[in-house]
Amino acid sequence: MKPRIRLVATPDGVRAEGDKEARLGHALSGDPLAQGPPPEGVFAAWKWDGERLLVRTDRYGMHPLYHRTDATSLALSPDPLALLPPGESAELDHDALAVFIRLGFFLGEDTAFTAIRALPPAATLTWTRDGPHVDSAAPPVRRPADLTRAQAVDGFVELFRAAVTRRLPTEPYVLPLSGGRDSRHILLELCRQGALPRLCVSGAKFPPDPGADARVAARLAERLGLPHRTVPRPRSQFHAERVANPAQGMGTLDGAWSRPLLAFLRRHSGLWYDGLGGGELAQNPSIELIRKNPYKVTDLPQLADRLLAAGRTGAHVEHLLGVRTRALWSRERARARLVRELARHADAALPLGSFFFWNRTRRSIALAPFALGDDHAVIHTPYLDHALVDHLSSVPQRFLIDGTLHDQALDKAFPEHSGLGFASAVPQRHGPVLVGHRLAYLTQLFAHTAHTERDWWRSRDRVLQRLLAAGRGPGAPQRVSRLQPLALYLLQLESLAAGRTP
Template sequence: MFLTAPDERTPKGVRHWADAEGAGRDRALAAPWFHAVRGRAGVDVSGDADVFRGHRIPHGDGTPDGVFAEWKWDGRRLRVRNDRYGVHPLFYYATANEIAVSTSVARLLAGGAPADFDGDAIAVFLRLGFFVGEDTPFRAIRAVPPEAKFEWEDGRLSISGGYWHGKPQGLNRDDAIDAFIALFRRALERRIAPDDNFAVPLSGGRDSRHILLELCRLGRRPRCCITIPRYPPRAPEDERVSGLLAAAAGVPHRILDQPPDRGSVELRKNWETHFCADEHAWFVHMIDYLEAEGLAVYDGLAGGLSVAGRFLSAGNLRLFEHGRFHELAEGILARFGVQTEAHLSQLVSPAWREAAGRDRALERLAAELIRHADAPDPTKSFNFWNHTRRETALVPYALMNRLPAVFTPYIDHDVYELLSSLPPSIVSPDLSSPNKSFHSEAIQRAYVEHADVPFENSHAPKLDARPHYRQFGSHAARFIASRTRRPFTLLNNAYVWPRVAMSLVSPHFAEKRAWLPADLLYMSQLEHAARSAAESIGKASDP
């Protein structure tokens, strides 16, 4: 597939989407990078030799807390380091005589990284919506592992790192809640913004509420709280509850309007999140506002450590205990899959149907699940090191990377060590994933004066999503039809094009296929990125 540049014949809406995609691509390509090739005459280098992104926070045990990615070339050796949890995006590719590192997948592709797809990785992504381990869509490009020890010298790469599990502490539930309150307070004290020019994005849940109320207790009220509606059919509970909480805390609150044009932000988001997230488009307008206002933020990344994880169940814990990882992978794909196998068997091209098929996803997922078997709560460990680290973290540390600062207190070392050490029965006595009582009780105990402010109602009536998907689907179809000049590779042309045509002539067709436009935009962009990279390499190698 090839996307042409917009010109005067391009429909206005399509030009707007193309401009938005270009803005996302330009941001991704502006990321720092470093490249070294060993040859007979020595090492030829290009790019940024000394880079630090993020922030370090001193910690009592001598290890740096905070979220960061860094590398330094001293003329002979490349040394790469990152934070304990590998939260800051950082990627590399390496061959026998070559190394490249960047905070952006797109920048590595533009610099010559091979663009061959990783079928196993894509198989998992299409079914769960995130990549696992150190996977990316491209076989040659890997995420740097957490707390990496990474060195390249004279063509030799040495790399280590991995997951960190808390050690069981033997606390009962009441003591664990008290410890959580105390450690979270200390975490925020270590992350005090230098001035009052910061905001707290506020939802109807627990993570942002805990941050806001603790900042107020410390006498550091934000300049404002910001809420943006999520896409339909999500009920408007964030707007309702965040307004009540901000008023109770005495903090100015602004609810932004969500622009109706979802496609343009999907196109931007895919580039800026390194093609590693199926979510987050709904954040983009809020982040644009924060950037325009020059506001730092406090983000609730990893607040999910304080509640039962999405994968928690007595059955899954038994499968972990008995080492039945393939059966566990089967259950996760069946219950948490974002697409049906019937849909994927038609959406994916025949050439990739086996290479990115369900069997490949099961094998890759089972191999990843093994890495979490020894954690106090293996379901929470799997969720944190994969969904949280590889997808959710892309909001504060990819989409928000132009803000003055982003503070994420839930991944403070002490807070993580406590919450990751708790057995599932402490956080969720009934071992059910919807149980959020541990964090609710902590907030109500710590801030008694606000205990009557309700949390979001998960049973609130949902919005009618048909107009949203009708517009999104028809606009996406128009964009793809106007801009595609070559047959798809990953996508099944025989399946896609009739549905694009139907979305153009019958908007009601799109409203019944909510999954289709985002899938088409993501996969078509992924193909374009790979094809453009391959063509650039080919041109560079021409005599």
């Protein structure tokens, strides 16, 4: 059960329900509720002293925390679903959902529900019986610095070393290790500083992922003389997502694959490291998309259209929308909301990189470790070290656009491992296994509907019927594969909005 507090102003004073104090995540030093700039770390905290509620979030707002306010009350929790009035219907935020169903993440402080908002980065919220007040001291978008490529790479190497030094383990630990750059850099730097993990562990993703993450990670661990273990992926993608969606506050379509890995870490380690932010800041996984869609402040509506078309569901999403939702969650509404967010990043060194960091990283990727993870564990995020973020977010675009900055930093810091390669170079697997996996998802979705959630078949927007119809015609396999997770999400969301627990 996630912590929650609700405060109600009455003629007789303030009625307080729930947890009067909570410390979530981990601040490296100092009191996260103290005045001044937020300390290092990913955290959220609040305290009710009987007269005033004080709430603070970390510098980047990575730890999820949500609030619901009206004229006389405030409710607060890291779980937005805990803020829904039990048994009552809830109004959906249609502008927010118009973006979400296409991109797979929310923007800014949006959630699926009109009345519930995420706390901003570096937020200080205070509440008394006179009402709430919210300030955000988030760092401004960083302009490009006057750097050479060598200075950009050297600064990355040195600042990352300093970030890890500030986060050296104080107990034996297990390190989650993928076949990518971010966790590799963490492991190599920890080893360089003599802080070896007792075990490296990798997770496995759903098809069409080729399983290269674990294979590459195992080779690196073997080179370093470290034990390595692979945790199997969930047996059912449908059941994993059915649990992960509400567990992550209906804030993302990702993360379900990581549940067994996170459960392993909870059982075996009270401390672990996460590469959160490394990709978006240093070598953006969407760099090809960014290259093909240059940011021009005079062209934001067209850029928004291209991003929506290239999003998680792309044009396929239209197959799930009926007459009602096609108007409520239209491409036009999504474009207008997305343009407003894109405009905030106009001055950034790499505007779309900044956009993805403050939105996809913060509002979607961060949910796996900090919503599905363990609030009792210490989860270090060295890429979110303040000085390192300031450096990487000010590297000029010309040194980021080729998508090699992190490779160069790794080659500079650890040339002996430069030939190992990365899992991203291995192509995805298609064929009978993938077809069987997709059919299993569809079968389990309909079986769950028949036996447990019969209201889903009578969905107001006929989501299941539209999903079946999407399975006809050219391109049906890819279309249905993209739409199945969203169809499940929309059915669960409809239940929640109606006051039912899916």
